[in-house]
Amino acid sequence: MHAATADLLAEVRAFRAAHPEIHYVDLICLDLPGHFYGKRYPVDALEQVAAGSLLKLPQNCILLGTQGGLYKIGDYCFNDGDPDAVRRLIPGTLKRVSWEKQPLGQMLITTDGTDAPVVFEPREVLARVLGRLAQRGIRPVVAFELEFYLFDAQLEHGMPRYPRDRLSDDPDDQPNMHIERLTRFSDVLHETVDVACEQGIDATVITAELGPGQFEINFGHCDDGLRAADWSAMFCRSTRGVALKHGYRASFMGKPYLHAPGSGMHVHVSLYDEGGRNLLALDSQRPLRHAVAGCLGLLPHCMPVFAPNHNAYRRYGSMVNAASRASWGFEDRDACIRIPESDAKNLRIEHRLASADANPYLVLAAILTGMEQGLDAGIEPIAPLNEDRGSGIGFPKDMLSAVAAMQDHAAVREGMGSEFVMVYCENKRNEELDFRNEISGREYRWYL
Template sequence: MKSHASTLLAEVRTFRQNHPDVRYVDLIALDIPGHFYGKRYPIEMLEKVAAGSPLKLPQNAVLLGAQGGLFKIGDYCFNDGDPDANRRLVPGTLKPVSWESQPLGQMLITSDGTEAPIEFEPREVLAKVLERLQHKGIHPVVAFELEFYLFDKKLDNGLPQFARDPLSDDADDQPNLHIERLSRFSEVLDDMAQTAKDQGIDITVITAEIGPGQFEINFGHLDDGLRAADWAALFCRSTRGVALKHGYRASFMAKPYLQYPGSGMHVHVSLYDGAGNNLLAAHQQQPLRHAVAGCLELLPHCMPIFSPNSNAFRRLGGTVNAATRASWGFEDRDACVRIPESDPRNLRIEHRLASADANPYLVLAAILVGLEHGLEAKREPIAPLNEDRSSGTDFPLEMLEAVRAMHHQPVLRDKLGAEFVDVYCENKRQDHLAFQQEIHAREYRWFL
């Protein structure tokens, strides 16, 4: 413990030496809907926390709805006295914030690793899954890919406007995959990539996607699943900030346009043993087939995680590379679970179903639980799409149905934690009901 504190203290002191103009640091963590909450600490107080002073925030901050409100979930929020819970600093995450008008720092905090972790905190849920896999001799290597849209900074009566082409000042309203789009928006994209690297994130490939103003960023492969999810979360925060600095609005919303492709969160996962052997490639890739079967079996019950809001379900409407059934295939982007071509050492799955605005900690936890379940159950998967284009099993396409499918699933309750499943399902149910409490103009046109 003393060694841990000295490492953190050294990190804070080095940061202060390198950034003497920074007076405050945002201590941040991801809540259930995938938004950051936290506190802004004077840099002097952060040094005291690093040295061992308590760091406490309300436990129920994790339970915030999509709009920041609290829902009554069991005894939480309104019958528990709104207690504080201990958090700790995540080593290696103290970085400068370059997109604000004033010098600032930020650092991740979490309850995992404290004496009383919050069972429904997303990072703690993933930490428990990874710890269990490690005890079983299973070591995941993970890489995220995130799609997002650029819009004009100003909304038009609340609706997004196409991003302006910096060269022509015209709206970038044409769907394409042209490399020229990367050149036209290079100033903001380069700043996004450099800012991410300044946060310690390994940015690799940048792609112009099909939708107008749509891009994809790939991250490097990591043998630390928590850090991989940290990267995805922090990238969303920095990218939104950089976009605003350049006069744009960056959004990871799953389906901002009905007529154009949605934005997804693709996750590559391979599994290794302690000696570095690829577990999925053993015995003529039979474990790969078992792992796929486990993913597909649990996928319909994980839909509130993969599609965490009403808009995310719109993305599953049959547009480009967006599956509407649980399926798999080799080198097939229409499948939920794609097996990219690779050598045995790098054999992996690519899970393509989650929306870009899903919680990366929970998405990865759900994928790993599916793989774990498959390796234990050792069942054969359904036919791949390469053999049968109609192969697949149905999954819920609406939030309340999805919540019902998740709530009582025994494997998820066991491997993700019953308390988490209860809290998460009720949070999503109430968020969905709150979203319905507004009459839109179309209802008057149809029913008045």
């Protein structure tokens, strides 16, 4: 038996022995918008898959829109016969789901590493970028940070409500960035972190953020970029489940309140060579500056990745949130790319632009592509905000403009794959047009 197959089979059998009450396992994978799709498998059938039986799901599941619909994209979806694509189990991700009422397990699946990977599957896009860097002897170390909101589980006329806590009946009594808010919501927050750790996620620091009911979670630095993105994806799923269990609704929506900060996905990235040297710190940090320049140059052409839906663009230029121009700076949280203070071994960039509901595989792939191209080009970046508060590069502020800037950009197509770029841009363009195809009550009030 192949060693990898033997290891997977041992993992499944150990799981069954440890959890005899679990009879079903969700096999899940991220689609383009960053939502999980998959199948619920009997655990004995899962053992057959681990032993080598084929696991197939429709290829076009990856192309689902935010609301689950399919759009005509090239020959996909409606002219291709809806073919199946082989998936494989991702070792180490079979875990117990503790937030459901009935005993359940879950495990990540992917097309990457199969004989015929789907080139536009998000995990495969990242795998290809990481593989290209590995061939050059470059090993990224990555840490994600995610901001999210808690709301009351029940919406009010379709609108979110502040979460009620056990110490106050006043929904406005939310001490911003105060340790007391962690105490008020300690039951749900502690279980959120505990469950994440049970999933194998290295969840570390949790912080009360500025918005009412807003929090941030930090993950440990990981030398496996795919696993770091896996952690981010799985955390979103488990957090939503734990929140509902406690009577709350957890959301990673980019800008749920106009008057409060939006939620971002911050990604820390450093690059090491095969000898363990931090490449960004060499030659008086010249590679760091080149990597920053590459990220800034590519950023305006990757906005559909960083801001994946109509709402996400509300963050940019807001008085209480993210920047309106691509910028960088040392220890400057106003910058899209921040350089945290650190020693040479831990020197890194912190990419702060992405919305919290962006697809983590694609965000990391875009960041690494920008860094790689910056190192190759060897150009200096624009002035940091520390030297010039007006420094910055414009980027699109709406989805249709963002898609136009991405779809034909040669460097993005080369770095992330031309077929992926075509498919992703068409998915986002169609979804935006679909979203706009409704007349709101406000439109009638203004123009009737």
